[in-house]
Structure formats: C-alpha cells, structure tokens
Amino acid sequence: MDARILGIHDTATTAAAPYGGVISRARLRALGIDRDEVRLQLRQRRWVAHGRWTIATHTGDLGDLARRWRAVWEVGSGIAAVDGPTALQHAGLERWSDDVVHVSVLHTASITPVDGVVVHKVRSRPSSLLAPGELPVVRPAPAAVRAAHWAVSDRQAALVLIMPVQQGLCSGAQVLEATRLVRGRTRRALIAGVACDVALGVQALGELDFAGLCRRYRLPEPARQVVRNGPRGRVYLDVRWDCGLVVEIDGAGHRWGLAVTDDNLRQNSVALHGDTVLRIDALGLRIAEEQFMGQVVAAHTRLSSLRLAG
Incomplete structure (x- = not known):
C-alpha cells in the first residue's frame, strides 16, 4: 500500500472511530476523500459499504x-x-x-x-x-x-x-x-x-377497582382494610372474605427497599392464623387479569366449600 492510500485509510479510520468504525460518505467528502478514492478502498477490500451512505473502515461485523x-x-x-x-x-x-x-x-x-x-x-x-x-x-x-x-x-x-x-x-x-x-x-x-x-406506586384497591373486578367474576364483595395483629403491631389486609381468603394487591412500592421483607412477615403472620393469602402485583393485574382473577375464584370456591363442609 503506497503512502497516499495508507494516509487516506488512516485518516478515515481515525475519523470513523467515534462512530463505531463506520463513517458516512458525506463525512468522507468533508475530509477531502472523494468518491474515486472511496471506490478504490472498497475494490481493494479494505473498506465495506453497508448501504448507500455508510462505509465501514474495516471488514468485520458492525457493533x-x-x-x-x-x-x-x-x-x-x-x-x-x-x-x-x-x-x-x-x-x-x-x-x-x-x-x-x-x-x-x-x-x-x-x-x-x-x-x-x-x-x-x-x-x-x-x-x-x-x-x-x-x-x-x-x-x-x-x-x-x-x-x-x-x-x-x-x-x-x-x-x-x-x-x-x-x-x-x-x-x-x-x-x-x-x-x-x-x-x-x-x-x-x-x-x-x-x-x-x-x-x-398503587394504592391498588381504589385505582384498579378490585370490587368491580369481583362483581365481574361473580365473587361476593370482600371486606376491605381488615385489621389484624401482626409481628410489628396492627396490619391492614387489602381485602378478605369470610371464608378465610385474603388478597394482597402490591403496588410498585412493594418491590423497593425493605418492603419485600415487611410483606413476607405480614403474609406469614396472616397464614399462621389460618387464612389463605394470594398476592397480586398491580401491574400483573393489568396484563394478566384473567389468570389472576381465575386463581382468586378457584381459591374462594375451594375455601367456601371447606367452610360449608366443616
């Protein structure tokens, strides 16, 4: 490779570096590299064209x-x-x-x-x-x-x-x-x-209208904000039915910091007192409503049957 061609290659390669190893034909012209010089580099397979306007100053894959x-x-x-x-x-x-x-x-x-x-x-x-x-x-x-x-x-x-x-x-x-x-x-x-x-974050009950979902899926309306004694004092359950089914609806804040630990302690305490707890994340209820509500219906049906049998 003669000195002039090598100089063109080095100039273009340096200019292409900030762009990940490619350069536009317009930028090449601004560097004083005309179409004939570009054509020579391409013909000699030192450069590769990737479309009408983009030239790679190498022959490898593009990053x-x-x-x-x-x-x-x-x-x-x-x-x-x-x-x-x-x-x-x-x-x-x-x-x-x-x-x-x-x-x-x-x-x-x-x-x-x-x-x-x-x-x-x-x-x-x-x-x-x-x-x-x-x-x-x-x-x-x-x-x-x-x-x-x-x-x-x-x-x-x-x-x-x-x-x-x-x-x-x-x-x-x-x-x-x-x-x-x-x-x-x-x-x-x-x-x-x-x-x-x-x-x-979601104070999910009001914003997602869980009571409305219960009506739609033919569930009786649950009690809201039921008070229980937990490991750190009183806790408020989002919704609860008399059959012993509790549904907790988690907003975005339930995934941050120590909220997961607090939720786990609360759920364990409720379960130890005999209730069945289902957790539903608010985002999940938006995109998988049928699946989550199907689980609620199944749990309510089973627990109601057990209560009647007992």
Whole structure:
C-alpha cells in the first residue's frame, strides 16, 4: 500500500472511530476523500459499504454503535432518530434483546426501507425529546413510552416501561410525564395506567377497582382494610372474605427497599392464623387479569366449600 492510500485509510479510520468504525460518505467528502478514492478502498477490500451512505473502515461485523449510526444515515441524516427499545439499549438498558435498530421519523417523511432497521412514523418529535450528544437518540423516558406503543404484546409493553426505571435510566415521574408528550396509536389506557403504577406506586384497591373486578367474576364483595395483629403491631389486609381468603394487591412500592421483607412477615403472620393469602402485583393485574382473577375464584370456591363442609 503506497503512502497516499495508507494516509487516506488512516485518516478515515481515525475519523470513523467515534462512530463505531463506520463513517458516512458525506463525512468522507468533508475530509477531502472523494468518491474515486472511496471506490478504490472498497475494490481493494479494505473498506465495506453497508448501504448507500455508510462505509465501514474495516471488514468485520458492525457493533451496536455502528449499526445505530448506519440506521440514521441510511434512513436519512437529519430525519431519523434512534428511538424506542434501541434508544433504551443505547442508554444502557440490560437484559433486553432485539435484532433490529428502531428509528423514528416524522409521519410526512418519505423513506426507503433499510435492511435491519425498523422505521416508525410519528406525529411529532420535538428536539426536547432528544438526548444530548451527536447521535440523534430519544431520551430514555419518551423512548420507553414509544417502545410500549410499538411492543408486540401488553406484557412486553409493561416490561419496557418498568425496566428503565428499575435500572435507573429514568424515573417513574419522567415516564409518567412522557405519556403526556408521546401520543401513540395503541394501548393508550394500559400505558397510562402502568406509568401511574411505576411513578406513584398503587394504592391498588381504589385505582384498579378490585370490587368491580369481583362483581365481574361473580365473587361476593370482600371486606376491605381488615385489621389484624401482626409481628410489628396492627396490619391492614387489602381485602378478605369470610371464608378465610385474603388478597394482597402490591403496588410498585412493594418491590423497593425493605418492603419485600415487611410483606413476607405480614403474609406469614396472616397464614399462621389460618387464612389463605394470594398476592397480586398491580401491574400483573393489568396484563394478566384473567389468570389472576381465575386463581382468586378457584381459591374462594375451594375455601367456601371447606367452610360449608366443616
């Protein structure tokens, strides 16, 4: 390799490093590297083209950062922004797997499909939704709300709203505020409800109207806030039937700090006095209502039968 070609390669490689080893043709031109010099590098297989506008200055696979820059350049620089689950992964979301890069564009944009990229058209994307930095990427809270709207199921939607808060990428209050800024077309009620659960915790009985669920599933209305003596004084059970069935509905706060320990002590104390305790998390009741209420009905039927037999 002669000195000039080597110099071009080194210049481009250095410039591509902040982008994960890829660079756009526009940036190459700004460096004084014209299309003939790019074509030579490609022909000699030192570089690889990944679409119309993206050049890798190596021949290996693209990493996550490079794939995200490629998505933005190929869909349209100045048009596309990394969004949804990919934006959350860029912010550091762990234990989430997705093989494609999600980007958003305004609904008026004209785009060409790009392999490995899912393009979502949105009604608005103000600059205030973007995180600081050169890569156009939506902040974690609005990205979580977008991801929930784009999810394949209610369960996945709830999960992608909860995980960023659990992992410290954003606060529950920020997610709740994002539901007012990001208006998707799907599962609006579910997303608003889960955002409230995550932001505020749930005093579940009032907000989820458990009595209404009991009527729907043909259960007698239970007593609420029943007082019992527990290991640390009086405790209040969410709901209880005379047959000895207790249902405790846990809001988001029941997963934080020592709340789990306190809940376990309380449940054990109630069970030692002969009651059967079922626990339902408020988020689960939103996305798996039939399964949880089926368990409540089964437990009530069994305990009522035992009481009559006794």
